[in-house]
Amino acid sequence: MTDDTTAAKLGLTDAELAVHPTVFASGALKDRVVVVSGGAGGIGRAIAWLCARLGAHVAVVGRNQTKLDSLVAEMADRDLKASAYVTDIREPDAVNALFDTVWAAHGRVDGLINSAGGQFPQAAIDFSVKGWNAVINTNLNGTWYMMQAAAQRWRDHKHPGNIVNIVVVTTHGLHGIAHTIAARSGVIGLSRAVAVEWAPLNIRVNCVAPGVIETEGWNVYSPAARAAYPRSNPMMRNGTTFDVAEACVYFAAPSGKFVTGEMLTVDGGGQLWGETWTTGKPAYFGGDDT
Numbered sequence: 001m002t003d004d005t006t007a008a009k010l011g012l013t014d015a016e017l018a019v020h021p022t023v024f025a026s027g028a029l030k031d032r033v034v035v036v037s038g039g040a041g042g043i044g045r046a047i048a049w050l051c052a053r054l055g056a057h058v059a060v061v062g063r064n065q066t067k068l069d070s071l072v073a074e075m076a077d078r079d080l081k082a083s084a085y086v087t088d089i090r091e092p093d094a095v096n097a098l099f100d101t102v103w104a105a106h107g108r109v110d111g112l113i114n115s116a117g118g119q120f121p122q123a124a125i126d127f128s129v130k131g132w133n134a135v136i137n138t139n140l141n142g143t144w145y146m147m148q149a150a151a152q153r154w155r156d157h158k159h160p161g162n163i164v165n166i167v168v169v170t171t172h173g174l175h176g177i178a179h180t181i182a183a184r185s186g187v188i189g190l191s192r193a194v195a196v197e198w199a200p201l202n203i204r205v206n207c208v209a210p211g212v213i214e215t216e217g218w219n220v221y222s223p224a225a226r227a228a229y230p231r232s233n234p235m236m237r238n239g240t241t242f243d244v245a246e247a248c249v250y251f252a253a254p255s256g257k258f259v260t261g262e263m264l265t266v267d268g269g270g271q272l273w274g275e276t277w278t279t280g281k282p283a284y285f286g287g288d289d290t
C-alpha cells in the first residue's frame with residue numbers, strides 16, 4: 001500500500017475511457033460477446049470500455065460486486081452493453097459456472113481477455129509458501145482455468161474463439177516480483193502451446209505484456225518506487241491503460257485473424273533498456289536501498 005492509508009488516484013477515469021480516441025472502427029467488435037476478467041480493474045476496465053464502444057457485449061468479471069456494478073452502470077449510461085459476473089478465477093467450478101451462465105445469457109462467447117491478476121513486491125528469498133502460492137494460484141492457475149473453460153465451450157459449440165492474456169514483461173528489468181515472473185512466464189509458454197493445439201478448433205491465443213501502466217493497482221507499491229517508473233523505459237513516461245486496451249483489441253478483432261501464439265509488449269521499450277526495482281534498487285547495483 002502507499003505510505004499513507006489512502007490509496008492514490010491513478011490511471012484513466014471512466015469519463016476519460018468513455019471518449020478516449022481510438023484507431024478502431026466503431027463496429028470492429030459488433031455483436032461480439034467478450035469476457036473480461038479483472039474487468040473493473042485498471043487495465044481490464046479500459047479493455048471493457050473499448051470493447052463495448054466497438055459494439056461488443058462485455059461480461060466483466062471480478063470478486064467485488066460493487067466495483068463491477070459501478071462500471072456496468074457507467075457504461076449503461078452511455079448505451080454500452082455490459083454485465084457483471086462475480087467470480088474468483090482461482091475457483092475452477094465457479095469459472096465453469098461463469099461460462100455456462102454467459103453462454104446461456106447470450107448464446108455465444110467470442111472472446112476472453114484475462115486481465116485479472118497481480119502480485120506484491122518482495123525479495124524472492126523472503127517469499128513465504130503462502131505468498132508464493134497466492135501469486136501462482138491467481139496468475140497461472142486462475143488464468144488457465146479461464147482459458148480451458150472458454151476453449152471447451154468453443155469446442156463443444158464448434159464456435160471460433162480467441163483469448164488474450166495480460167502478462168508482464170518477463171525478459172528484463174522487473175525486479176522484486178520473481179513470483180509473478182514465474183507465473184506469467186508459465187502463461188506465456190502455455191499460450192504458445194495451446195495456440196498450436198487449439199488452432200484446429202479455430203481458437204487463437206495471444207499475450208499482451210504491459211510495462212509501466214498507471215493504474216490504481218500500483219497502490220501495492222510505495223510512492224517512492226512509483227516515482228521511478230517513468231524512468232524505467234527509453235520513452236521516459238508511464239503508459240496508459242488505453243495503450244494496453246488497443247493492443248488487446250488488435251488481437252481480439254478481425255485485425256488479428258492470422259495471429260496466434262504471439263506476444264505484444266506495450267512498455268515504451270522498457271524491456272530493451274530500463275530496469276524496475278519494485279522493492280527499491282539495492283546499493284550493490286548503485287541504488288540507495290541498503
Ligand SMILES: CCCCCCCCCCC/C=C/C(=O)SCCNC(=O)CCNC(=O)[C@H](O)C(C)(C)COP(=O)(O)OP(=O)(O)OC[C@H]1O[C@@H](n2cnc3c(N)ncnc32)[C@H](O)[C@@H]1OP(=O)(O)O
Nearest residue numbers: 118119120128130131134135168211212217218220276278
Ligand atoms: C509489479 C511490478 C512492480 C511495479 C509496478 C509497475 C512496474 C511496471 C512493471 C509492471 C508489472 C506489473 C504491475 C502490476 O501488476 S500493477 C498491480 C496489479 N494488481 C495487483 O497486484 C493487485 C494487488 N495484489 C494482490 O491482491 C495480491 O498480491 C495477490 C495478487 C497475491 C492476491 O492476493 P490474495 O488475495 O490471493 O492473497 P492475500 O492477499 O490473502 O495474501 C496471501 C499471502 O500472500 C502474501 N502477501 C500478500 N501480500 C503481501 C505483501 N504486500 N507483502 C508480503 N507478503 C504478502 C502473504 O503471505 C499472504 O498471506 P498472509 O496475509 O497470511 O501473510
Ligand SMILES: NC(=O)C1=CN([C@@H]2O[C@H](COP(=O)(O)OP(=O)(O)OC[C@H]3O[C@@H](n4cnc5c(N)ncnc54)[C@H](OP(=O)(O)O)[C@@H]3O)[C@@H](O)[C@H]2O)C=CC1
Nearest residue numbers: 038040041042043062063064088089116117118213215217
Ligand atoms: N499496471 C501495470 O503497470 C501492469 C499490470 N500488469 C498486469 O495487468 C493485469 C491488470 O493489472 P491492473 O489493471 O494494473 O491491476 P488492478 O489491480 O487494477 O486490476 C486487477 C483486477 O483483477 C481482479 N482480480 C484479482 N484477483 C482476482 C481473482 N482471483 N478473481 C477475479 N478477479 C481478480 C481485481 O478485481 P477484484 O479485486 O474485484 O477481484 C482487479 O479488478 C494484472 O495481471 C497485472 O499484473 C502487468 C504489467 C504492468
